[in-house]
Amino acid sequence: MRAKSLIALLIALIFTFSIAGMLYAAAPKEVKGTVTKIEAAKKEVTLKDAAGKMTTVKVNDVAGIKVGDVVTVKDGKATKAAKPAEAPKPKAAPGY
Numbered sequence: 001m002r003a004k005s006l007i008a009l010l011i012a013l014i015f016t017f018s019i020a021g022m023l024y025a026a027a028p029k030e031v032k033g034t035v036t037k038i039e040a041a042k043k044e045v046t047l048k049d050a051a052g053k054m055t056t057v058k059v060n061d062v063a064g065i066k067v068g069d070v071v072t073v074k075d076g077k078a079t080k081a082a083k084p085a086e087a088p089k090p091k092a093a094p095g096y
Helices: 002-025
Strands: 030-039 044-048 054-058 070-074 077-080
Touching: 030 054, 044 070
Parallel strands: none
Antiparallel strands: 030 044, 030 070, 044 054, 070 077
């Protein structure tokens, strides 16, 4: 009887941990980097992050994305990073 209880407990633990693992793997992930490659047919974009790591992710729409863009991909949606504002050019002093 004790062996059956241990087996039932072991099966319950395996089931619980497998469900927890699937939920963790399905958590939304966010990837940010510079686009290095676009495969429109597969709807995949390869990004290079700040550390130099290459990651290929699926996106819903590749339109408007080009190689060299800095994007953030979350849940299959790619968003371009805002470009930093340019500093105003210094004006020459009058009379020089």
